[in-house]
Amino acid sequence: MANGGLANGGLLAVDGVVAGYGAAEQILKGCSLRIEAGEIVSIIGPNGAGKSTLLKTIAGLVSAREGAIILNGADVTGQGALGRAKHGIGFVPQERNVFGAMTVAENLEISGFQDPGKVRERSEELYARYPMLASKRRALARTLSGGQRQILAMAMGLMNAPALLLLDEPTAGLSPRAAEELFEAIVALNKAGLPILMVEQHALEALEISTRGYVLVSGRNSREGSGPALAADPEIRRLFLGG
Numbered sequence: 001m002a003n004g005g006l007a008n009g010g011l012l013a014v015d016g017v018v019a020g021y022g023a024a025e026q027i028l029k030g031c032s033l034r035i036e037a038g039e040i041v042s043i044i045g046p047n048g049a050g051k052s053t054l055l056k057t058i059a060g061l062v063s064a065r066e067g068a069i070i071l072n073g074a075d076v077t078g079q080g081a082l083g084r085a086k087h088g089i090g091f092v093p094q095e096r097n098v099f100g101a102m103t104v105a106e107n108l109e110i111s112g113f114q115d116p117g118k119v120r121e122r123s124e125e126l127y128a129r130y131p132m133l134a135s136k137r138r139a140l141a142r143t144l145s146g147g148q149r150q151i152l153a154m155a156m157g158l159m160n161a162p163a164l165l166l167l168d169e170p171t172a173g174l175s176p177r178a179a180e181e182l183f184e185a186i187v188a189l190n191k192a193g194l195p196i197l198m199v200e201q202h203a204l205e206a207l208e209i210s211t212r213g214y215v216l217v218s219g220r221n222s223r224e225g226s227g228p229a230l231a232a233d234p235e236i237r238r239l240f241l242g243g
């Protein structure tokens with residue numbers, strides 16, 4: 001698994017990014033964030049704040065109209081998703097993130113598109129890391145449980161040995177137990193050396209496992225701090241726990 005990081009300390013810097021979908025629509029109105037080697041960083045905020053849009057803009061699926069995205073010292077703002085992937089961005093979308101009619105093994109295989117010669121070796125590494133995938137390698141992805149599917153989606157994101165993994169609401173729709181297990185898998189992955197940037201609806205649980213967090217409101221940065229400090233903050237608790 002590749003490690004990110006730069007001599008000057010920044011793996012990813014997002015600076016004043018403006019982005020949207022329609023000709024006139026601005027969803028992100030000047031968002032900034034950074035992530036350093038070794039970190040788990042969470043982006044939280046109310047529905048419609050632009051969290052997924054920010055992640056997609058970093059992945060190169062939505063283009064930035066203003067601002068800059070610097071990855072490992074390289075300005076990747078003008079690059080599309082493939083260019084960003086080549087620079088080490090792995091992106092796990094929230095929905096439709098596995099091919100249901102294909103087996104687990106086939107899902108892994110087609111995800112290793114950047115380095116076909118390494119597909120077998122990386123699949124075996126992932127089977128060793130996630131024995132559930134090994135036992136289900138010939139099962140169709142649509143037969144997996146929600147939590148198993150998310151592990152597969154994450155493993156697919158790892159097939160190109162990214163320097164940074166972006167996760168869009170990885171625990172969406174999971175039972176509390178499955179969500180807890182997925183958070184444990186995310187922490188283990190990070191401890192193995194992979195920086196992670198995630199968007200989460202389970203805001204407090206995500207902050208508790210994060211080095212730092214950002215609160216996004218209406219397409220702008222609202223708050224920023226260490227994960228545990230934000231999780232303990234009365235204003236954040238009121239916003240996300242409703243009391």
Ligand SMILES: Nc1ncnc2c1ncn2[C@@H]1O[C@H](COP(=O)(O)OP(=O)(O)OP(=O)(O)O)[C@@H](O)[C@H]1O
Binds near residue numbers: 048049051052
């Ligand atoms: N493909 C799209 N085309 C047009 N508008 C979109 C598109 N995707 C998202 N939007 C709009 O952009 C805004 C921000 O959406 P986004 O999904 O980034 O928010 P979010 O903070 O991730 O919200 P949620 O927590 O509800 O997923 C919303 O108003 C949404 O309707």
